[in-house]
Amino acid sequence: MTKKFLLGCIADDFTGATDLANNLVRGGMRVVQTIGVPSEPSNANANAYAGVDAVVVALKSRTIPTSDAVAQSLSALRWLQSQGAQQIYFKYCSTFDSTDAGNIGPVTDALMDALGTHFTIACPAFPDNGRTIFKGYLFVGDELLHESGMRNHPLTPMLDSNLVRVLQAQTKRKVGLIDYKTVAAGSAAITARIAELQASGISMAIVDATSNAELVEAGKAWKGMPLVTAGSGIAIGLPQNFGIHATMADIAKSSELLAPQGLQAIVSGSCSVATNAQVAKFIAQGDGQSRAFHVDPLHLMAGADEAVVTAQALAWAKEQFAKSTSKPLLVYATSTPEQVKAVQAKLGVEKSGELIERTLSTIARGLVDLGVRQLVVAGGETSGACVQALGITQLRIGPQIAPGVPWTHTGELHLALKSGNFGSVDFFSEAFASLKA
Ligand code: ADP
DSSP, rough: OOOOOOEEESSSSHHHHHHHHHHHHHOHHHHEEEHHHHOSGGGGGGGTTTTTTTEEEEOOSSSOOOOHHHHHHHHHHHHHHHHTEEEEEEEETOOOOOOOOOOHHHHHHHHHHHOOOEEEEEEOGGGTTTTETTEEEEETTTEEEGGGGGOOOOSSSOOBBBHHHHHTOOOOOEEEEEEEEHHHHHHHHHHHHHHHHHHHTOEEEOBBSSSSSHHHHHGGGTTTTEEEEEESSGGSGGGEEEEEEEHHHHHHTOOOOOOSSSSEEEEEOOSSHHHHHHHHHHHHHTTTTGGGOOHHHHHHHTOOOOOHHHHHHHHHOOOOHHHSSSSSSEOOOOOOOOHHHHHHHHOOOHHHHHHHHHHHHHHHHHHHHTTEEEEEESSHHHHHHHHHHOOOOEEEEEEEEEEEEEEEEEEEEEEEEOOTTOOOOTTHHHHHHHOOO
């Protein structure tokens, strides 16, 4: 009989799922990430789940209609419950990516209803990546959320940094705050504060956090809570609740992957500040210009349809790989906020996003057909589309490239899914270098 999972996680996008899995692996847990809700019980595929402590079900539910996001999340919950998961973790972005319609609030409501639980937390803090929360206000590095690049996000522009307000707009439950003073006082003070909040009719609380030490200490207060909702940051405080304390050797062992092979490529659909800088750096380096192909959404719209652009990109890739098999190629739609606005004005937000995601993911599949075996995808939604187009159902989590981004492995492919805002300006070269090392 398969061992019961300790932690069952539901992630609202695919890069977020690997980000969470990465933090759990670093906390000593053995983790499997599934793409979508598995169609069979874990004991039907016992090898894949042998010795696994946590399963992360990756959904692509961040920007889909709310009713679909709720239905998919509940289906993931049912599967995780049927496998005996002791605690449920709803994972969203560390920049709280959502719109007034959701989907963070409505999915949390639905999970709380289904679990019959009366209290949960909401904590997107991820100090390793500069996401900190103070008095309920989310900071991205030194800027408030609404002053950061997130104000220009193509799908979920974040225009308010006060998370109590943002979450309250999305839920029927009352939202409160566990503030920095309580968090600084430690887990017992947090537990006392939760009782106080519940007594005043509050069922969800944003949690202030500015450091890993706080997240580890606060983690003790989440022990036994049926549902936690968060970015990936609080994951570092959960393994201890299940008696797991990792050494460096444990982490290295649980993140070992097979040796890399094949050609290298990057597919980028993120328009974040970080990805714009990473793409610009790739192009500026050496022969980067000739190793980069720009997918221009305006060409897709101008009637030179998806199939033509895809064929052009792949013919170009074939030619470039014939010149060198040892250097990565970049295919990108990444653009500045002004360019994104121009595209969206012509095509609409949803339609342009879908069109570009579909084109990039078909190109990603074509690149793998050409022999790419080390693939970096930049962008959460873009990664979701690529993983689906590649027909991937499960990923093994490997070593970390940068905070929030591990290499993963499936079949013959090494795959890194980078959330738009993550990674240094040299992320792409660091990624391939770290796989060789
Ligand atoms: P991030 O992780 O930065 O949020 P995502 O991939 O989740 O990145 O979201 C970026 C969205 O922007 C995708 O839907 C993508 O298709 C879309 N997009 C990419 N390039 C452009 C562009 N040039 N114009 C408009 N939308 C774009």
